[in-house]
Amino acid sequence: MSNITFTILKPDSIRNGNTGAILDKIVKSGFKIKAMKFTKMTDEKASSFYSIHSERPFFKDLVGYMTSGPIVAAILEKENAVNDFRELIGSTNPEEAKEGTIRNMFAKSISENAIHGSDSDENAKIECEFHFSPDEIFN
Numbered sequence: 001m002s003n004i005t006f007t008i009l010k011p012d013s014i015r016n017g018n019t020g021a022i023l024d025k026i027v028k029s030g031f032k033i034k035a036m037k038f039t040k041m042t043d044e045k046a047s048s049f050y051s052i053h054s055e056r057p058f059f060k061d062l063v064g065y066m067t068s069g070p071i072v073a074a075i076l077e078k079e080n081a082v083n084d085f086r087e088l089i090g091s092t093n094p095e096e097a098k099e100g101t102i103r104n105m106f107a108k109s110i111s112e113n114a115i116h117g118s119d120s121d122e123n124a125k126i127e128c129e130f131h132f133s134p135d136e137i138f139n
């Protein structure tokens, strides 16, 4: 599973009309879409997805933000997917994100930062399975 990663176009991206532009950038950067859905996370689901951050001061705001509107969740395939996708999205804080990265182009702040990308092969697998069942994933 070293060639897949998981992404979420976060609610601010959808709200600001950036869904198409971000997906275009992802596909043109060589990622193949293996699964995709337009959906909205419940409080329970967002809390569970970000449970690693449950002790952080921003956790409540993070869950509120992630449930504030619909998202696009997707599984992406590419050689070296996890690392290449983290490069494509840029730093967590958009002010530190390199020119041309998705967060540099589309994110407004460290809390509302447009997009999620898995941080390891292990977490990519966990996150893909958390959001998609096998019959929703295609070759």
Ligand code: IDP
Binding pocket: 053, 058, 062, 091, 092, 110, 111, 112, 113, 115, 116, 117, 119
């Ligand atoms: P990542 O999304 O770049 O992997 P993480 O450290 O895993 O960054 O944090 C998860 C999400 O939590 C971030 O994308 C952002 O939405 C939010 N977040 C992270 N750090 C802060 C912070 O210092 N203040 C507010 N929100 C934060």
Ligand code: MG
Binding pocket: 119
């Ligand atoms: Mg992270």
